[in-house]
Amino acid sequence: MxxxxxxxxxxxxxxxxxxxxxxxxxxxxxxxxxxxxxxxxxxxxxxxxxxxxxxxxxxxxxxxxxxxxxxxxxxxxxxxxxxxxxxxxxxxxxxxxxxxxxxxxxxxxxxxELTEMAPESALKQMENGEFEEVEVDDVDVGDVLLVKTGAKVPVDGTVLTGEGSINESSITGESIPVGKEKGSNVFAGTILDNGTIQIIADRVGEDTTFGKIIxxxxxxxxxxxxxxxxxxxxxxxxxxxxxxxxxxxxxxxxxxxxxxxxxxxxxxxxxxxxxxxxxxxGIGNGARHGVLLKGSEVIRDFSRLDTIVFDKTGTLTVGNPSVAEKEYYGDNIDEALGYLASVERESDHPLAKAVLEEIGETPLGVVENTEVVKGGGIVASVNGHRIAVGNVALMERENVELNEKAKADVAGFEKKGNSLVLTSVDGKLKVLMGVRDQIRPGVKGELLKLKKLGVKNLIMLSGDNQGTVDVVSHELGLTEAHGNMLPEEKSAYVKKLIEEEGQIVAFVGDGVNDSPSLALANIGIAMGNGTDVAIETSDVVLMNSDFSRLPHALGLVxxxxxxxxxxxxxxxxxxxxxxxxxxxxxxxxxxxxxxxxxxxxxxxxxxxxxxxxxxxxx
Structure with missing residues (x-):
């Protein structure tokens, strides 16, 4: 009554x-x-x-x-x-x-409204062996699912059959897609870039990342x-x-x-x-703008923030490699690029996608006698020409001479943290490309907004080499930047800022290796496409890993x-x-x-x- x-x-x-x-x-x-x-x-x-x-x-x-x-x-x-x-x-x-x-x-x-972003459907194996599309809620632990190229992995699971390359930047923070084969673990919300795999569901429903966010x-x-x-x-x-x-x-x-x-x-x-x-x-406004504030207590410390520490990969950078620099040598470059595209089209290597995107539309030749050189690259015949695509070691194996300019270019590209893709045609170097993770568009402007909101120190910590870290730091105008750091070193640095220097610190990251720092910081801020461990240990979640939501979050609190x-x-x-x-x-x-x-x-x-x-x- x-x-x-x-x-x-x-x-x-x-x-x-x-x-x-x-x-x-x-x-x-x-x-x-x-x-x-x-x-x-x-x-x-x-x-x-x-x-x-x-x-x-x-x-x-x-x-x-x-x-x-x-x-x-x-x-x-x-x-x-x-x-x-x-x-x-x-x-x-x-x-x-x-x-x-x-x-x-x-x-x-x-x-x-904002938490309805998880995969909604999955291809589930039925009793007759056929795969049918069902809602994710109808998937149970132990079910066998089919994931095709370009699809989101609907649950956390283990690969049963097939091979493919999965973009796991949302989980590990690494920008290079990871190859998957039988026995490999896959995570909900990650994307299968190429290949087709069958997985067995290990965690479903509320145990997935988005279920935990809700x-x-x-x-x-x-x-x-x-x-x-x-x-x-x-x-x-x-x-x-x-x-x-x-x-x-x-x-x-x-x-x-x-x-x-x-x-x-x-x-x-x-x-x-x-x-x-x-x-x-305030929590409602944050949710409407893709910022999940975990409780009212967060607001007090967040509003008094004076230092933000960033992870690099997947936070300040896109987390998706692309060609950042390139150099051409000799004549007939368009022809050489066509040969390069023809070979890379046959490859499943994570850097191949970046190279093909850079070249764009070009005439392709017939690829024959392909040889994969472990740890080096690919050698093949295209239209009767011997094409070698790979690193410096492969060029040496193929007796490709690098002149002084090429050596200087290689050294310069490496200093900036690039992964190198060299291409030779009939023993002559023609193309050098540097592939690296790019800075997120608009990040520099967002960092300026944070400074206007009263943040005194913007610091970057990364496991990448110091050269790469310095390039990103200089471009973004950060206060400090430290490379070659292990997860425990990152968390020790955060602890030092809080306990010895008395700063109110926020840490922004997205991977499993960020979770200790996220937990130690006064305010842990996780990118929403990150691992569930990072999200659980954080105080604030930025949905869809949208960096532009960070200044809004600080202004809001x-x-x-x-x-x-x-x-x-x-x-x-x-x-x-x-x-x-x-x-x-x-x-x-x-x-x-x-x-x-x-x-x-x-x-x-x-x-x-x-x-x-x-x-x-x-």
Whole structure:
């Protein structure tokens, strides 16, 4: 019975509002007092029912809540037959609760929209041996699934048959696709670049990365910040104190209406509602913009941030290799590029895709007598010419002479961290390409935004060679950059910044090797396409690994922290003004007090809801 009534609280609020409107309309138009009084009486009783139920439930667990104060105030107004005030008090209180719930629902729906990004279907092997497309929810542990070229791996599993190359930058942070064969592990959300494989499902449903993200967000909404916990403790003692004060006022003045007015005005509703509304609205805005904030506690430290430490691969860089530099030698280069494309088309090597993308459309020749040289590259015949494609060691094996310029180019490319692809035609070097991971488009601008938001230090830590790290650091204008670092060295560096230098540090990364640093940092920020270990140990998740969401996240938490303080000032200020008005003025009564009181709740809710529309201005 109680549950059914509370479920229909919004309907009761609407009916109460209509009855109050009928009451005042009849009084102003016809002057009839019977309709006026009975409409207010029914509105008071109807509106009081859910409030009384909530007060009873609070008292059962020994909590003197706001509902208890309002229930006593309504009963008192009834006793002195002030039905106008009792009806308005109940309606305003219920309407404030409706606005608060509406805000929470808005944020939750925004989060759900953003977490519907996981693979939705899978090719599952049926009893007759055929593969049929089913929803991911219909996949169980032990099922055999087929993954084709270009498809997302739907679950975490193990390869049964087939071979292919999978882009695992979302899991490991490495930009070079990884070859998979029988017995290899694959992860949900990674993409099969080439080949066809069959896998057996090891982890499904909520155990996948996106399932855990949804769980984390739900936990975030239920969590409480330090400010909220303080206000909860404060209201626990404050509410009974208001009851005692109202009783003392009645004892000395014998003025029931004054005592009831103090009860109404003393309700700390705006204070109790203001902070969580700010937090939940901030979390909701983040979700709508692809930023998952794991709880209210994150907001405090994040808003005071002064140092951000970045992993390189998959964070500051794209995580997808492409040709960064190239040099041509001799004549007939277009012909040589055609030979190179013809050979690379036959290759499954991860660098081949980058080379083919760079060459683009070109006439292809017939490839014959292909020989794969382990650790070197490929040698083949194309249109009667001997073509060698690979590294410097392969050129030496093929007796290809590198002149001084070519040697200097090779050294320069290597210094910048490139993987080399050399091509010779009939023993003559024709093409040198440097393939490396590229800096994410727009990252430099986003880093400038972070500086404008007050971040003093931008530091990069990477396992790559120092030459590559220095090139990226110089281009992005970072404060510091350190290469050749193992995972334990990264976490030790983060620990040093926090404990020895007293900095508030955020670490941004996406791979398994980043999880120790993510856990150690004051704020761990994981790229959303990263491994579930990184996501679990982080405090903030950037969906789809979109780096541009990081400045929005920082600006948002700073705005949320400001909004929270504003709501506290509004709530406390209104209560003090109202209580002072009761003592030092004659115009204050229960209806006006409740109107102002509920108005303050409306103000803090609307102020909090502003965060739902927050956008970074620069």
């Amino acid at each position: 109680q549950k059914n009534i509370l479920k229909k609280k919004n309907l009761i609020t609407l009916i109460s509002g209509i009855l109050i409107a009928i009451a005042f309309t009849s009084k102003w138009t016809t002057g009839t007092t019977d309709i006026f009084i009975w409409s207010l009486v029914i509105a008071s009783i109807l509106g009081a029912v859910p409030i009384v139920i909530q007060a009873y439930q609070a008292l059962r667990v020994k909590v003197v809540s706001i509902d208890v104060l309002v229930t006593i105030a309504i009963a008192g107004a009834f006793l002195i037959q002030n039905f106008e005030e009792s009806a308005i008090v109940t309606f305003l209180f219920l309407f404030g609760a409706y606005l608060e719930q509406r805000t929470l629902n808005k944020t939750r729906s925004a989060i759900k 769980e984390l967000v739900e936990e975030a909404q239920d969590s409480k910040s330090e400010a909220e916990r303080f206000i909860d403790r404060f209201s626990k003692y404050y509410t009974p104190a208001v009851l005692v004060i109202a009783f003392i006022v009645w004892l000395f003045s014998r003025n029931v209406e004054l005592a009831i007015t103090i009860l109404v005005l003393g309700c700390p509703g705006a204070l109790v509602i203001g902070v969580p509304v700010s937090n939940v609205a 700073k705005a949320t922290a400001r909004n929270m303080k504003q709501n506290i000032v509004i709530a406390v200020g209104v209560v003090l003004i109202l209580l002072a008005s009761v003592l030092f003025s004659e115009w204050m009564n229960m209806s006006i007090g409740m109107l102002v009181h509920e108005g303050s709740i409306l103000v803090v809710i609307l102020n909090g809801m502003r965060l739902l529309k927050y956008k970074l201005r620069y």
